[in-house]
Structure formats: structure tokens, C-alpha cells
Amino acid sequence: MSTPRAGGPASGASHYDFEESLSSKPFLFVVGEERKEFHIQKEFIAQLSPVLNALVNGRMKEATESRVEWPDLDVDTFVRFAQFAYSRDYTEAQPEILTPPPPNPQEVNQQSSPSSGTQVIDLTDQTDGNSSNDDEDDNLDDGPDDDGDEGEEEEEEEEEEEEEDGSTSMEYESDELESEEEEEEETYNQEGVANPNANHDTTVVQRTTCCLDLRDLPFSIHNYLERWKMYITTRFISEFSEPNSPPAKRRRVLNSITGETGDWRDSSSANLKYHAMYRFAKLDIPHVPESWQPGVNTSAYHSYAPVFQSHARLYALAEKYGIESLKGLTLHCLHLRLLHFTIYPQRVDDAVELVPVIYGSTVEGDPARRVVMLFFCCVAEHVKESPEFRAVVRSVGEFADDLVREMTLRLL
Incomplete structure (x- = not known):
């Protein structure tokens, strides 16, 4: 998926300038631990920032040899950097599709076991029934009972009492349900969510x-x-x-x-949680001319860690060499990604991995720090039990300090 453009391929320059840059001498970049070589016209690099202009056109050894080594930079990030140098655009990484874990064998056995659906029989009732039958047999052996009429009258009285008890319990249950409904309606109306006179179906939809x-x-x-x-x-x-x-x-x-x-x-x-989210959504992020809306993740087994890392690492490179236009573009894309990112419990770590990258490559007050920190301020109560989140809070002290200070605004 392509990110928004910060400008055209020759933004702010004439066709002649682009042609001149394209015909300039190539500059060799040796990238990563695998020492992969890339040749890029030096003028495309020089236009990005004064620091890079000095690197390729200055009096340093790298400019003289037209060669520089960036062993700490991964190849994918450099390719995006080169994309931006030529087109003022770059392509973010794709989410990783994970395989759902196999079901727990114990749960499968419990679900498929015939005993799970076996009816439980109360042996006490059977015992009582057998004893009553025995009593009846004894009575038959003893012959006709003179008190038989009295027994029938007692049975009729018991049936009448059961009917009265049943009607009473039904009336009680009905009254209880009505009181619960009235209480539910009263609470609902007090919340001010729906009109008390509204149609029942409409009320349900509104709720x-x-x-x-x-x-x-x-x-x-x-x-x-x-x-x-x-x-x-x-x-x-x-x-x-x-x-x-x-x-x-x-x-x-x-x-x-x-x-x-x-x-x-x-x-x-x-609620103050909304205020934190509103501050995050309205952060002062550099404007990008072309609109871009990121897709929405719809599965807990779509890892967006590679997507976030592609923006964060490119931002770190832009910060290191003072490429302001690239910093603005990457920050814009990262902010939008986090804003629309559906936070599944299994995917908390995708965003947590941003913290060491951003805080390890920027200084205090950097806008990228605020983007990452404020994101976690919005959802701190949901991720507080995450082992990855707790580990990064303990290991990145500046992040913990920023987060605590911002969280106090949700307590006021």
C-alpha cells in the first residue's frame, strides 16, 4: 500500500532540474550487515537535506570516494529512503498474516465427549419412588384401608395448595420482571440516551x-x-x-x-478518556497534500508490527540526517495508522515495539515521541497487563516519565 505523496517526483523543481539530477554521478551506498550495494544519483540525495548534501558533495572522505557505508540500517528501510529520494513517496510494509494457534486438546475433548451432554439423574428421587411403591404393595397386601377416603381428600387438598402456590409464584415472577423492566427503563432514561416515549425497537437501536x-x-x-x-x-x-x-x-x-x-x-x-483520544486525534502533524486513509485491520491474526516499524525506522533515518519533508510524511502516516488501528489484545505488542525505536532515535520534545506516548495514554488501562508493555515501561525510562505526566490529565 502506497503512502500519500508529499509532492511530485520533482516537487519544487523544474523538469530541467530533475533531468540534471538524473544525469548526475551515482553515489554508492553499502547497506546493512549483508553489505548490499545501491547506486543512487548523488543530486537526488543532496536535495533531501544540508547534511546529506555535505555527505555527497562536501570535502569528507565519503564525498571524495562517492561511497558510504550504513551498516546499522536495514535494507527495506533504505529502499523506502531511495523511493522517497526519487518520488517523494514510499511504500509501507504489509501486515504479517499469522496462523491461529491450534485448539487446546482438552477443550476439544470436552466439547466432543458424549459425557458432556449426558443427562444427570437424581438417584434420590428414584429411591423415594421405589420406597413409595413398596409401601403401596404393603398396603395391598394388608387389604382395603378404612382411611382411603381421608387419603383422597388429603391429596385433593395438596393439589389445591400446589395450584395456589404455583399461581402465587407466577404472580411474584411477573411482578419481579415488571419491576426489573421499570428499573431498566428508569436507568436508561436517567442516562438521557433515548426518549422515554420512543418506540421499543427504536430504543433498542439507540441503546x-x-x-x-x-x-x-x-x-x-x-x-x-x-x-x-x-x-x-x-x-x-x-x-x-x-x-x-x-x-x-x-x-x-x-x-x-x-x-x-x-x-x-x-x-x-x-469522560477524560475521550479527552485523551481527542488530543491524540488532533495532534499537530505536518500536513500532507494528498489525502490518504489507511485500511482497517479486522483480525487478531494480522500483525501490523511490520507496518508500524516501516514508518518508525524511516522516521529515525530522517531524524538522523535532518530530512524534514520525510519526517513529516512518515509521522503523518504513523499517526493515521495508530488512529485507525483496531487494538486486539493479541496485537498490543505491534504498537509496543514502536517505543524503543522512536525513543531510541529522537530527543526530548520530538513530535514522534508524543504520538507514541499519547496513543498508549489513551489505552493504558487496556494494555497494563501486557508483558511487552510492562517490559518497555521498565526499560525505557523517558517513555515512562512522559506517560505518567500525561496520564495525570486523566485523573483531574
Whole structure:
């Protein structure tokens, strides 16, 4: 999948400049531990940043020999770097399709075992039944019972009592169900999600779509924001749908929903988790002329670690050599990827792997650090038990410090 372009192949330059760059002398890059060689016209490299211009056209040994070694850079990242040098664009990595683990043999045996569906028989009832039969046999042997009429009357009285008890229990269950329904409706109305006079089917739809049911993974930050907006909007409408509502109450409801600023995002009813996600979505990221929307992952067995790493490593290279245009493009793509990334519990590690790459290649205050840190601030309560997340918090102290300071905003 191609990322958005930051410009055309000869952005900011004439056709002559591109032709001149294409005809310039090649510069040799020896990349990675395998020492793979790449030849790129030096003028395409020189245009990227003053640092690279000095590397290929300066008085250093590398410029004199037209050769440089980058042993710490992987080949895939260099290929994306070369793509950007020629076209101001690059291709991100593809997600890795994982094989689901085989089912637990014990669970399979339990599901397929005939005993799992065997009916349990109460032997106590059978014993009682046999003893009663024995008593009847004894009675037959003893001959006619003078108290037989009294026994029949007792049985009829017991049946009448059972019928009365049954009707009483049914009435009790009915009353209990009605009280539960009334309590459910009352709670639902207090939440302000739906109109109390609304149709039952409509109410169910509104409850399903408007009440946030995103307390557990998986969800994406973008999806959470959209659901929260829908919830607030529906609540606002339902609060004002009450007929003959006094103006004082309307003002009170309006203030409670929108807050003093008149912006529903500043509402006291809006949770602080939403505020963190809103800050993440509205981060000041360099603008990219062409729009690009990343695809949405729909399976827990699609690893997006290679996708994230392709952006992060290229950002680290751009930071090292001062390539501002490439930094802006990679940061834009990484931010969008994280914004739309469906966070499955099994895929938490995909994003965790970003932390050492970004924090290990940038300095304090770098915007890429804030992108990664704020992402985890939004979902900290969902990933806190992840062994990978806990390990990176212990090992990358600057990340832990940034995360704690940002998390305090969710406690205020």
C-alpha cells in the first residue's frame, strides 16, 4: 500500500532540474550487515537535506570516494529512503498474516465427549419412588384401608395448595420482571440516551448504537471517538425532547452537557478518556497534500508490527540526517495508522515495539515521541497487563516519565 505523496517526483523543481539530477554521478551506498550495494544519483540525495548534501558533495572522505557505508540500517528501510529520494513517496510494509494457534486438546475433548451432554439423574428421587411403591404393595397386601377416603381428600387438598402456590409464584415472577423492566427503563432514561416515549425497537437501536460499549478491546481510537460523539449527540437530543420542558431546565441541561464554553467536548459529562483520544486525534502533524486513509485491520491474526516499524525506522533515518519533508510524511502516516488501528489484545505488542525505536532515535520534545506516548495514554488501562508493555515501561525510562505526566490529565 502506497503512502500519500508529499509532492511530485520533482516537487519544487523544474523538469530541467530533475533531468540534471538524473544525469548526475551515482553515489554508492553499502547497506546493512549483508553489505548490499545501491547506486543512487548523488543530486537526488543532496536535495533531501544540508547534511546529506555535505555527505555527497562536501570535502569528507565519503564525498571524495562517492561511497558510504550504513551498516546499522536495514535494507527495506533504505529502499523506502531511495523511493522517497526519487518520488517523494514510499511504500509501507504489509501486515504479517499469522496462523491461529491450534485448539487446546482438552477443550476439544470436552466439547466432543458424549459425557458432556449426558443427562444427570437424581438417584434420590428414584429411591423415594421405589420406597413409595413398596409401601403401596404393603398396603395391598394388608387389604382395603378404612382411611382411603381421608387419603383422597388429603391429596385433593395438596393439589389445591400446589395450584395456589404455583399461581402465587407466577404472580411474584411477573411482578419481579415488571419491576426489573421499570428499573431498566428508569436507568436508561436517567442516562438521557433515548426518549422515554420512543418506540421499543427504536430504543433498542439507540441503546445499541449510542451507549458506549467500548470498555474492552478491541476498538480503534477513531471508532471510540465516533461512538462518543454519537452518544453525546443523542443524549443532547433526548434531553430536549421532553415536552413542556421549562426554560430553566433546558438551560440547566444545556450547561451540564456542553459546559461553560458551549463546546460539548469540554463537557463535564464527557469522560477524560475521550479527552485523551481527542488530543491524540488532533495532534499537530505536518500536513500532507494528498489525502490518504489507511485500511482497517479486522483480525487478531494480522500483525501490523511490520507496518508500524516501516514508518518508525524511516522516521529515525530522517531524524538522523535532518530530512524534514520525510519526517513529516512518515509521522503523518504513523499517526493515521495508530488512529485507525483496531487494538486486539493479541496485537498490543505491534504498537509496543514502536517505543524503543522512536525513543531510541529522537530527543526530548520530538513530535514522534508524543504520538507514541499519547496513543498508549489513551489505552493504558487496556494494555497494563501486557508483558511487552510492562517490559518497555521498565526499560525505557523517558517513555515512562512522559506517560505518567500525561496520564495525570486523566485523573483531574
